[in-house]
Amino acid sequence: MAHRTLVSSSSQRRRVVTVAVLLGLFLAALGGIVVAAPVELPALFQKAKAQFERGEYSLALVTLDQVWEISKRPGLEWDQLQLAPVVAFYRAACLAMTGQEEDSVEEFEVFLQLRPGAEFAKDSYPEPVVQALKTARRSLKKQGLDRGYGLQALFSRFSPSVGALDVGEDWADSAVRFFLSSEQKDTWKKLSEPVARWEFVENFWKELDPTPETPENELRMEVERRLLFADAAFSTETTRGRETDRGLVFSLLGAPSFVTVAQITGAEDPIEAIRGPARSRASSTFYFDNPFTQDNNLSSDLNQGSRESWRYRGQEVPEFISHPELAFDFITKTGYGEGVLERDPKILGVLAGVADHLGSSLAPH
Numbered sequence: 230m231a232h233r234t235l236v237s238s239s240s241q242r243r244r245v246v247t248v249a250v251l252l253g254l255f256l257a258a259l260g261g262i263v264v265a266a267p268v269e270l271p272a273l274f275q276k277a278k279a280q281f282e283r284g285e286y287s288l289a290l291v292t293l294d295q296v297w298e299i300s301k302r303p304g305l306e307w308d309q310l311q312l313a314p315v316v317a318f319y320r321a322a323c324l325a326m327t328g329q330e331e332d333s334v335e336e337f338e339v340f341l342q343l344r345p346g347a348e349f350a351k352d353s354y355p356e357p358v359v360q361a362l363k364t365a366r367r368s369l370k371k372q373g374l375d376r377g378y379g380l381q382a383l384f385s386r387f388s389p390s391v392g393a394l395d396v397g398e399d400w401a402d403s404a405v406r407f408f409l410s411s412e413q414k415d416t417w418k419k420l421s422e423p424v425a426r427w428e429f430v431e432n433f434w435k436e437l438d439p440t441p442e443t444p445e446n447e448l449r450m451e452v453e454r455r456l457l458f459a460d461a462a463f464s465t466e467t468t469r470g471r472e473t474d475r476g477l478v479f480s481l482l483g484a485p486s487f488v489t490v491a492q493i494t495g496a497e498d499p500i501e502a503i504r505g506p507a508r509s510r511a512s513s514t515f516y517f518d519n520p521f522t523q524d525n526n527l528s529s530d531l532n533q534g535s536r537e538s539w540r541y542r543g544q545e546v547p548e549f550i551s552h553p554e555l556a557f558d559f560i561t562k563t564g565y566g567e568g569v570l571e572r573d574p575k576i577l578g579v580l581a582g583v584a585d586h587l588g589s590s591l592a593p594h
Contacts, residue, residue, distance in 0.1 A: 269299060273292055274296050277319060280292060281319060281322060284326075286323040286326045286327050287323075287327060289319065290324070290327075293323070306457050306458070307461040310387070313383055314340055314343035318336075318337075320336045321340055325360075328357075334361050334368065337361055337366075338382075339382050339386065343382055380484045381486065385484075387461075389453075389454060389458075396426050396427050399472075402471075403477075404455075404480035405452065407481075407584045408433075408452075409433075417429060434446055434448070452480070456471045456480060458470075459475070463476045463568060465567045474559060474569055477580070478580070482541060485557070491536045492534070493535060493562065534562035535560075536559070536571075537559040538556060541557075542555075547586075549586060552575075552579070555579060557570060557571075557576060558570070
């Protein structure tokens with residue numbers, strides 16, 4: 230797979246988190262999911278679970294597909310991220326029970342990337358399910374995809390509704406600004422009417438359409454998909470996801486190869502953790518080490534501080550960047566911030582290079 234930076238038309242067709250989202254994914258998922266809206270989502274999910282428990286595996290697959298389709302509605306992007314792991318799990322289980330072992334293993338691979346370290350009692354599920362899960366785990370280990378949280382797998386499943394991105398006055402505050410010329414930025418600032426802003430955006434993307442002969446604008450679809458994902462995954466109480474450090478990196482580079490989280494011990498000063506060369510003395514841990522209890526270690530991690538590390542490797546690294554691997558560290562600590570990018574000069578230079586490349590290769594002059 231080629232790298233997924235928005236720098237060439239060949240990358241535009243590829244299928245290319247906050248801790249709050251990650252906490253919500255599985256705290257109650259396998260015992261009854263909690264989602265914000267609409268009412269039919271939790272009801273349908275419970276229906277699928279009941280069908281699975283009654284052995285109605287084919288019907289459960291149909292119901293799970295309905296759940297996923299509803300989650301694509303505008304405004305339900307956050308709910309879709311919550312649903313992704315549990316839908317993958319129950320789809321995999323149903324496929325295993327209907328003899329579709331290869332498809333089951335693929336779904337379990339997605340589930341395990343979204344839920345690293347998942348363990349179940351041997352008698353919790355039928356033997357075909359257990360065996361498919363084991364096969365998926367071995368497959369991920371062989372591929373080197375068992376090292377952390379699968380943000381890439383989650384994004385590959387993310388399917389927002391077309392046109393779901395709002396066009397407010399802050400539209401140009403996100404990574405879209407790297408596509409805009411100076412003249413376009415000035416024009417945008419002068420627009421105050423929603424209709425005028427909408428027309429500006431439509432014309433802007435029309436100019437950048439890499440395949441004007443087709444009904445889809447692949448570049449626009451990918452950019453807006455990344456922005457919607459960032460809003461759903463990285464938003465904080467005060468900042469929309471697309472405007473956060475994580476949202477910016479994600480918008481420019483796409484999903485990382487893998488994500489890990491390490492706790493910063495209470496004795497460490499967050500400023501030193503950001504500015505100094507020292508790393509956390511704690512060993513790396515993954516999300517969901519203990520997902521089925523309210524007092525899991527993520528709460529203490531947040532209080533003491535955590536370092537979320539994104540790694541881009543191989544083809545995930547833009548071709549024009551000489552480094553074989555890119556590492557972005559985001560610090561979360563009370564009193565300091567949530568998901569604050571560690572200001573390493575090399576990393577900042579990489580981001581500046583990507584932004585400059587975008588501006589020179591895609592923005593109209």
